[in-house]
Amino acid sequence: MNQHAQLIEAFLFWKGEPVTVRELSKSLNLALEVIEDSLGVLTEQSEDGRGIVLVRYGDKVTLGTHPDTSEAIEALTKEELSRDLGKSALETLAIILYQGPVKRSQIDYVRGVNSQFILRNLLMRGLIDRAQDEHDERVFVYSPSLELLAHLGVKRISELPDFEKVIASLQAFEKEE
């Protein structure tokens, strides 16, 4: 694999969304012909039984899983969505229910560990929603989804058990910092 193909593969992996060939050329400061050549190399490799392949539709390219693995991946996706949340995810969800909208840093602080992957999974399962913080656009805040509230059978979060008391404790921690 040549250096340009390597860079393009890394870029697409990091980017995580389809990009146009023109964007690739601009971002990586490479001529369009170089990009096309390298994409050719990546396509060839994709045929070579790798797990990650170059997906191209029209002008856009991205990375995806090899079609041969589709069946397995599909089954895994189903399994993932039906799996129990587990202790850590439940804890995170509980914090978002009581305290939402809440920043990731606040969740991490209460839990004492990094919650980024758990939040991603809760988002995919539609249990929480994400929005930009009113005060700082670079920061996201997380809230319980309406479906989750319906599923729990609560109309307002204040109906959650011991709501006032829990909120008071959570606020007490924040003040300490």
Place this chain on the structure above:
Amino acid sequence: MNQHAQLIEAFLFWKGEPVTVRELSKSLNLALEVIEDSLGVLTEQSEDGRGIVLVRYGDKVTLGTHPDTSEAIEALTKEELSRDLGKSALETLAIILYQGPVKRSQIDYVRGVNSQFILRNLLMRGLIDRAQDEHDERVFVYSPSLELLAHLGVKRISELPDFEKVIASLQAFEKEE
């Protein structure tokens, strides 16, 4: 690349977060030895100038961009990695990287101070992971996160600066007693 390596690569890509070898084995219904063999194949490929590499610590694996492409991608990232790791944090990370997995008592022993808060801080930042000790379930052990290895630009700990030398020195200290 064999079929199993292909499936594992696809799985790691689809999952998009660190997984343990055990999880791989369970999710893909493959024997641990098969998983290990295939991870070996993927590691070899990582060396082969591809854009995507396998990052591993002990039982944990994930995919990342090849270190050779760092500079180009770094230039494209808008958010700076916060580099404000203080002296104590770096010292603690060094102990966990070169002597991990370690218990808090082992870290405290070397540092001569209580490391509870610094560990919590590192956990929140996602730089270290916490797990139950194999031998004593009631106790936590700390190990470097794959995120930490990635920030340091190494695919595994043996690529850390002076790894062999530092390990040899540490062993020599133990023997002196």
Place this chain on the structure above:
Amino acid sequence: MDEAAIMPTQHTYTIKTEQFEGPLDVLLNLIEKRKLLINHISLGEVTEEFIQFAHRLEGPHGLRQKASFVSVASILILIKAKSLLPILDITPEEEVDIADLEKRLKMLELMRKVGKTLGLVYGKTQIFRQGNFRREIRIFAPAKDIGIDSIFESINRALASVPKKEKELPKVRMRQVMSLEDMMESLSTRMQSALKMTFTAFSKAPQISTVNLNDAEIVEVKRAQKQHVVVSFLALLELVKQNMLIADQTENFAEIDIGATAPGAILEESLSDQEDVVS
């Protein structure tokens, strides 16, 4: 890109960690300041300054900190005494303490050096994580274990896991070791008796090789050795006197000395003994 990919460590609380330096840090700084290697000799050389430092410790951390300083100080004084009076008997337990201190210092020195290197490498040639290819996916998929009860149980567990700040004294453990004061006293006694023995010992067995020396020179060496012992002992007593100031401070420890049964036991901050446990 999802949030995780763009802002890996931003916007997190930074917990104020140890603003003070521990006894090993202080000791290592003293040795490094003098550009010495870590051994009995260098430890003996910095003993006095270390004890002075410990004596000056104040502030909210004061008591907790001092406890850990005192246990290191007692080992240093032992090393000093032994270096001044080689004939002084050291118990096997004390030998272990001394060796242990040296080992910890060497480890800390190495880990500091490694940490510095890591700081230079950190973030330089990063391996980047993949962008979130699946972020568009959103399928409402509640798990069986989600319910009001499990949510309530989880929030309580989360609340319980937040570490308590300084308001609460750390759990401490009593170790039946001598206080610094007791240690000084017993050391003084041990040194005096060792000293008496030394003079007899010297007349019998010279401690340095005198093979190539003539008689007059041998006498000279012996005299120098005796003088050295006397001078050293006086120096040590001086040191002990200074240390008594610290030994007085053990009174303070008594205040937080909850459940102390035996007098003269010192508070050991439970560094290595109190493991953080799975909750």
